[in-house]
Amino acid sequence: MSFDPEEELRRLLARYDLLCGIVRATWYEWRQAALEFAKPGTNPLDLVKRAWEIVGHDTAQSYFMALRKNSPTFLEDLANLIVMSSRAMGEDAVVIKSDKPNEVFVQWNECPWPEFARRYKADMEEDVQGCDQWFQTVVDDVNKHFGTKVRLETLKAIPRGDPVCLRRLWIEEG
Amino acid sequence: MNYDDLVSKWKEYYEQMPGSKMFPELFKPITIRKVKIPNRIKYAATEDNFNKDGFVTEKDVAYIRERARGLVGGICTIQGVYMDPKGEGQGYVGQAAAWDDKFIPGLKKLADAIHEEGAIANIQLMHCGRVGGVKLPYCVGPSAVPQRLRVLKPVKEMTKEEIKTCIKQHGEAARRGIEAGYDIVEISGIVGYLISNFLSSYTNRRTDEYGGDIENRCRFMVEVIEEVRDAVGKDVPIFIRLCAEELLDEMGGNTPEESMVTYKMAEKAGVDCISVTQGWQESLHSVITRDIPQGHWLYNAKRARQHVKVPLSMAYRLFKPEMANKAIADGIIDIWELCRPLIADPYLPKKTLEGKLEDIRYCIACNLCLARLFRDAPITCAVNPLVGHEWEDRWKIKPAEKKKKVMVIGGGPAGLQCALVAAQKGHEVHLYEERNILGGQVVYASKGPYGEDELYGIIEWLKRQCEKAGVIFHMNTTVTPEIIEKEKPDTVVVATGVKFVVPKVPGSNLPHVVLGPDVLEGRGESGERVVVWGGRGDGIIAALYLATKGKKVTIITKDRKPGVDVNPSYIWRYMLKISQAGGRVYRFADIESIEEKRVIIKAAYGVRIPVPCDTVVVSLREPRNELVEAAKKLCSEVHVIGDALQPRRLHNAIHDGYRVGLRI
Numbered sequence: 028m029s030f031d032p033e034e035e036l037r038r039l040l041a042r043y044d045l046l047c048g049i050v051r052a053t054w055y056e057w058r059q060a061a062l063e064f065a066k067p068g069t070n071p072l073d074l075v076k077r078a079w080e081i082v083g084h085d086t087a088q089s090y091f092m093a094l095r096k097n098s099p100t101f102l103e104d105l106a107n108l109i110v111m112s113s114r115a116m117g118e119d120a121v122v123i124k125s126d127k128p129n130e131v132f133v134q135w136n137e138c139p140w141p142e143f144a145r146r147y148k149a150d151m152e153e154d155v156q157g158c159d160q161w162f163q164t165v166v167d168d169v170n171k172h173f174g175t176k177v178r179l180e181t182l183k184a185i186p187r188g189d190p191v192c193l194r195r196l197w198i199e200e201g
Numbered sequence: 202m203n204y205d206d207l208v209s210k211w212k213e214y215y216e217q218m219p220g221s222k223m224f225p226e227l228f229k230p231i232t233i234r235k236v237k238i239p240n241r242i243k244y245a246a247t248e249d250n251f252n253k254d255g256f257v258t259e260k261d262v263a264y265i266r267e268r269a270r271g272l273v274g275g276i277c278t279i280q281g282v283y284m285d286p287k288g289e290g291q292g293y294v295g296q297a298a299a300w301d302d303k304f305i306p307g308l309k310k311l312a313d314a315i316h317e318e319g320a321i322a323n324i325q326l327m328h329c330g331r332v333g334g335v336k337l338p339y340c341v342g343p344s345a346v347p348q349r350l351r352v353l354k355p356v357k358e359m360t361k362e363e364i365k366t367c368i369k370q371h372g373e374a375a376r377r378g379i380e381a382g383y384d385i386v387e388i389s390g391i392v393g394y395l396i397s398n399f400l401s402s403y404t405n406r407r408t409d410e411y412g413g414d415i416e417n418r419c420r421f422m423v424e425v426i427e428e429v430r431d432a433v434g435k436d437v438p439i440f441i442r443l444c445a446e447e448l449l450d451e452m453g454g455n456t457p458e459e460s461m462v463t464y465k466m467a468e469k470a471g472v473d474c475i476s477v478t479q480g481w482q483e484s485l486h487s488v489i490t491r492d493i494p495q496g497h498w499l500y501n502a503k504r505a506r507q508h509v510k511v512p513l514s515m516a517y518r519l520f521k522p523e524m525a526n527k528a529i530a531d532g533i534i535d536i537w538e539l540c541r542p543l544i545a546d547p548y549l550p551k552k553t554l555e556g557k558l559e560d561i562r563y564c565i566a567c568n569l570c571l572a573r574l575f576r577d578a579p580i581t582c583a584v585n586p587l588v589g590h591e592w593e594d595r596w597k598i599k600p601a602e603k604k605k606k607v608m609v610i611g612g613g614p615a616g617l618q619c620a621l622v623a624a625q626k627g628h629e630v631h632l633y634e635e636r637n638i639l640g641g642q643v644v645y646a647s648k649g650p651y652g653e654d655e656l657y658g659i660i661e662w663l664k665r666q667c668e669k670a671g672v673i674f675h676m677n678t679t680v681t682p683e684i685i686e687k688e689k690p691d692t693v694v695v696a697t698g699v700k701f702v703v704p705k706v707p708g709s710n711l712p713h714v715v716l717g718p719d720v721l722e723g724r725g726e727s728g729e730r731v732v733v734w735g736g737r738g739d740g741i742i743a744a745l746y747l748a749t750k751g752k753k754v755t756i757i758t759k760d761r762k763p764g765v766d767v768n769p770s771y772i773w774r775y776m777l778k779i780s781q782a783g784g785r786v787y788r789f790a791d792i793e794s795i796e797e798k799r800v801i802i803k804a805a806y807g808v809r810i811p812v813p814c815d816t817v818v819v820s821l822r823e824p825r826n827e828l829v830e831a832a833k834k835l836c837s838e839v840h841v842i843g844d845a846l847q848p849r850r851l852h853n854a855i856h857d858g859y860r861v862g863l864r865i
Contacts, residue, residue, distance in 0.1 A: 036810045037785065044805065114807055119789055137761050137789065146351055148338065 047117045051140060055147035075153045076160040083164025086112060087172070090165065096173045105169060105177065106131045106196055109162065113138075129200075135192035138185050151186035158184075162194065176201075202384065204237035207319065211239035211274035219556030224522050226529035227537060228554060233473045233512060235436040236384050238321050238536075239274030241529055242550045245476070245516045245540040246278040246325040246389065246442075247570075248293045250579045251589065255283070255291075255298025257307030260579075263592030265311050269318035271547035273554050276536070277320040279311050281327020281389045284374040285367065289341045290395065292329030294577040299326070299374035305381050312382035323385040323440065324378035326371055326429070330395030331356050331404060332482060335577070342398040343421070344406040349452070349483045352575060356404075364411060364421060367395070372428035379433050386433050387440040388425060388472075390463075393481045396422045397444055400463050401481075403454040415459045419466040426470035440514075441467050442476040445501035448484040457501075461508045474512045476538060477502045489517055489541070490770055491566045491652030496524050502533045514538045520563055522553040544570055544582050562662050565655055568770035569852055575769075583852035584659045586618075586859035598863065601626040607865055608633065608690035608836075610680045610828060613641020615843025615854035616696030617663035622862025623692075624670035631688070632672050635679040639664055641698045642739065642844065643851065648721040649742045650749040651778070656851070682831035692838040692865050695829050696858070699822040699844040708795030717743040717820040727752060728815020732800050734792055736763035738850065740820030741775050747818070748782035755812055756786045757802055763788070766850055792817070822848045838865070 058078070062071055090108050098104060106122045110133060113120040119137035144154045159181055166179045176199040183189035208230045215221040221228040228240045251261040261280075269277040282299040283290040291298070298304050308324065315322040332353060334340030340354040341363070348356065359367070375386045390396030398404040399421035405412050411420050422441075429439055443463055447454040455463075464475055479498055480488035487493050498517045505513055514536035519525055525537035542549055545564035552561045562584055570580040570588075582588040590596035605628045609620045612634030624630040638644055640660040647657040667674070678684075685693060701716045703709050717739055719725035729752060733744045736758025744754045756763050756779070763786050764772040776786070789805035799813045824845050832839045840861045843854035 033810055033812050036808065037787075040787075040804055040806070040808055040810070117789070117805060139761065 051143040055143055055149060072153055072156060075157045079157040079160040080164045083161045084168060087165045087168030090169060091172050102129060102196055102198055103131050106133050109133050129198040131196050133194045138192060141186045154186040155184040208237045208239045218554045220554035223556060224526040224553060226526045227522060231535060233438040236438050238276055241536050242272055242275035243514055243536050243538045244268045244272055244277045244543050245538040246281050247540050248280045248296060248574055250293055250295030250574055252295045252297045255304060257297050257311055260592050262310050262314050266314040266318060267591045268543050268547045269315040269320040271551045272320045273551050274319050275550060276323050277315045278323040278325055278387060281325040282374060284326060284328060284370040288336050290328035290333050291335050292332045293574055294335055295579060299377045302377060305377050308381035322383045323387050324383040325387040325389055326374050327389040328367060328395040330398040332393045342404055343411060344404060346404045368424045368428050371425045372432040375429040375432040379437060385438045385440055386429055388429060389442050390422060391442045391444055391478045393483055401447055401454050403449045403452045415462045419463055423466055423470040426467060426472055430471050438473040440474040440476060441472045442478055443467060444479060445477045445505050446479040448480045448486040451485055464505055464509050468509045468511050472511060474514060475509060476514045477505050478517060487774060491655050493518050495520055499528055499533055506533060512536060516540050541570060544588055545584050559665055563658050565659055568768050571770060572768050583855060586856045598622055598625050601628055604628055605691035607692045608688060609694040609696060611696035611698055612639040613696060613698050613843060613854060614643055614851055615858040617667060618855045618858030619694050619696060619842060619862040620672045621663060621667050621670055622859055623865045624672045628865060630672045631675060633675045633678050633680045637677050645718050645721045645739060646742055649745050680828060685832055685835045690836055693832040693836045694861060695826060695832060695841045695845050696843045697825045697828060697845045699848045700825045701819055702821055702823050703819050706792055706794055711795055713815060714795060714817045714819060717818050720818050721746055729753060730814045731816045731818055732757060732812055732814040733818045733820055735820035736760055738764060738767050741767055743818050743820050744779050744784060745775055748779045748784050754779060754784040757790050757792055758788055759791055761788055824848060
C-alpha cells in the first residue's frame with residue numbers, strides 16, 4: 028500500500044496542534060466556570076496560581092524518574108525537562124548554559140499561552156504568575172524529593188511585554 | 202454660514218486652475234437642502250484613535266484641519282461619534298463622543314477648523330453595534346448572534362426600551378452636532394455597525410416589530426432618521442452610509458435586492474444623500490484590498506441609482522480623479538468620497554485642481570491604518586509619515602541651518618524618503634543605487650500576483666519628488682569606502698537594505714537552492730514542488746507568485762504563523778489563495794538538511810518530517826550594513842535606516858527615512 032509519509036506526519040502534527048489549542052482553550056474555559064462558581068470576591072489570580080500549583084506537583088512527579096541526584100548535569104537535566112514539557116505544549120524553548128557552574132537559563136522564544144489569555148480576556152499577569160507557580164512548585168518538589176537546593180528566578184516574561192521569557196535556575200551553595 | 206459666498210469664492214478660484222477643466226464634474230457645486238457645496242469631493246469619516254475619553258484632542262483637530270485644507274471646498278466628515286454614556290456604541294478606544302453637551306466644545310473645534318479652511322463640515326453619528334463595546338465585556342445588537350471574529354465582543358440583545366433610548370441618543374447627538382456648527386449630519390449604517398445589524402438578516406433575528414421581513418428590519422433605521430430630522434430641522438442635509446451589498450451570503454445576510462429596499466426606505470424616511478458601500482468586517486470577501494480593481498464597486502452605485510433619486514456618493518477603491526470624474530459624468534455617482542487616499546495625501550483634491558496629478562501620493566491600500574485601529578493604536582500611514590503628527594512642529598520640514606553634502610546609499614523606500622526630506626531642507630543630496638532600478642524590496646513585493654504592482658506607485662512618487670527637489674541620482678553605482686572618501690560627504694545615510702542568506706545546513710549548496718528575488722525576477726527556474734524557506738512577507742510573496750504558476754508550495758517558517766509581519770487584512774487572503782493552490786505551511790519549523798528530491802524539516806514539537814521538493818526558494822534576510830563601519834571612519838555623521846538597520850516592513854523604511862531626513 029502506498030502512502031505519502033509527509034502527508035501522514037503533517038496530518039498527525041495538525042491534529043496534535045489542534046489538540047494543544049483545545050487544551051489551552053479548555054484551561055481558560057474551566058477557569059471561567061470555576062470563577063462563576065467561586066465565592067464572591069475570589070481573586071482570579073489566586074485561583075489560577077492554585078491550579079498551576081496542582082499541575083506543578085504532577086509535573087514534578089513525572090520528572091523524578093528522569094533525574095539523577097548524582098548526575099553532574101542534574102541542573103541542566105532539570106532545565107531540559109522543563110524545555111521538553113514546554114515544547115510538548117507548543118512553546119519554543121531552549122536551555123542556555125551559563126558561564127558559572129551550577130547555573131542555567133531557560134529561554135522561551137515563542138509561547139502560545141498569552142494569545143489565549145488575550146482571547147479569553149484574562150489578565151496577562153495571571154499568565155506570568157501561573158507559569159511561575161508551576162515552575163516553582165516543580166522546583167520545590169524536586170528539592171524535597173532529592174534534598175537539593177535548586178532556586179528559580181523569572182527574569183523576563185513575554186506576557187509582560189518582553190521579547191522572550193527567561194528563567195534562571197541555580198543551585199544555592201552551602 | 203453664507204453658502205453662496207463660499208461657492209462663489211471657490212468657483213472663482215477653480216476657474217483659474219487647470220484641474221477644473223480636466224475634471225469639470227469634480228469641481229461643480231451641488232446643493233443639498235440649504236447647503237451649497239462648492240465641489241463634489243468628500244472626505245469620508247475615518248476613525249483615527251486620536252481622542253481621549255471621547256473628548257476631541259488638538260492632535261485630531263490638526264489632522265482634520267489638514268484634510269479640510271486639501272479638500273478645496275469639499276465636504277470634510279469627522280470620525281463617527283458614539284452617542285451613549287456607557288460606551289456600548291464605542292468601537293474604537295480613541296473615538297470621539299457626543300453623548301453629552303460637554304463634548305460640544307471639542308466637536309466645535311473640529312467644525313471651526315473645517316470652516317476656516319473653507320470646507321463643509323459633516324458630523325457622523327456612529328453606534329458601532331456588534332463592533333462596539335470596545336471598553337466593555339460585551340456589545341449590543343438587535344439579536345445575540347455569536348461573533349465570527351474573536352476580536353469582537355459577545356452581543357447582548359437590545360430590549361425595546363434600549364432601542365428607543367438609542368434612537369433618542371441619535372437625535373440628541375445630532376442636535377449637539379448642529380450646535381457645534383456642522384453643516385451636515387451623517388448616519389453610519391455600514392460594515393457591521395448598529396444600523397446595519399438591524400438591517401441584516403444575518404444579525405437581526407428579532408420577532409418583534411424591529412425584526413422579521415426587510416421592512417421591519419428597516420424600522421430602527423427609519424426611526425433614527427426621523428429622530429435626527431426632528432433634531433436638526435428641515436434645512437440640514439442628512440446623509441447616510443448604507444451597504445448596497447453585504448457580502449454575507451455565507452452567513453445568511455441580506456440579498457442585494459433587500460439592500461436596495463433599505464436604500465428606498467432610507468430615502469422615504471428623509472435622507473438627502475446615500476453613501477454606497479459594500480461588505481462587512483465579518484464578510485469573507487475582499488472589499489478594499491489591492492486584489493479589487495479600482496472602480497470595481499461602481500456597479501453597486503449603478504444599481505442604487507435605479508432605486509433612489511437622492512444624490513449618491515461612493516468611496517471604496519475609487520482613488521483616481523479621472524475615474525471619479527467619469528463616474529459623475531456618467532451619472533453613476535454625484536459625490537466622490539475618499540478615506541484612505543486622503544490619509545495618504547490630504548492634498549489629493551487640491552493637487553487634482555491644480556493639475557498636478559504627478560504629485561499625488563496615492564494610497565497603496567496596505568491597510569496599516571485599519572490594522573492599527575483594530576489594535577487600539579492611533580492610525581499611521583505607510584506612505585505619509587506625518588499622519589498623527591500634523592500638530593507637531595518638529596515633524597515639519599524646515600530649511601536647514603547649514604547646507605550639507607548628503608550621501609544616501611541605497612534607493613529603496615528608506616533611502617528615497619530620506620533623500621527627499623534632506624533635499625527639501627536644502628541639502629545637496631546624492632542618492633546611490635547599485636541596480637538600474639529603484640525600490641529595493643518593493644521591486645520584489647510588487648511582483649505579487651494580486652494587485653501588488655500598486656505598491657510600486659510609492660517608489661515612482663518618491664522618485665519624481667526627489668527629482669523635483671534636486672536629488673542627484675547615481676544609478677548602477679556600488680558605493681565603496683573609496684567612493685565615500687573621494688566624495689567627502691558631510692553626512693552618510695546607509696540605506697542598503699537586506700541581503701538574502703542561505704543558512705548553512707547539509708545540502709544548502711545544492712544547485713536547486715535558489716534565492717527568492719531570483720525567482721521573482723525570472724532569473725531562477727523552479728521545479729513543480731517548491732519549498733519556500735522563510736515565512737515573512739517576502740517568503741509569502743514568493744509563495745503566492747509560485748502558487749499562481751501552478752507550483753505546489755510548502756512554506757517553512759520558524760514563526761508561530763506565516764506572514765507575522767504582513768497586514769492582517771492581507772495575510773488571510775494570501776494564505777487562502779496559497780492553500781487553494783495546494784500549498785502547505787509548517788510553523789515553528791526549520792530546514793535541517795536538503796537533499797536532491799526532498800528536505801528534512803524539524804517542525805513544531807521537535808518532529809522531523811521529510812518534505813518532497815524539487816526547488817528550495819530561500820526567503821531569509823539579514824541587514825546589509827557592511828559599509829557602516831567604513832563610513833563611520835570617513836564621515837562624522839552616519840545614519841543607518843530601513844532594512845539595513847533591521848529588516849522590517851515598508852512603513853518602517855519610509856518612516857525611518859523621514860525621521861532621519863528631518864534630523865540631518
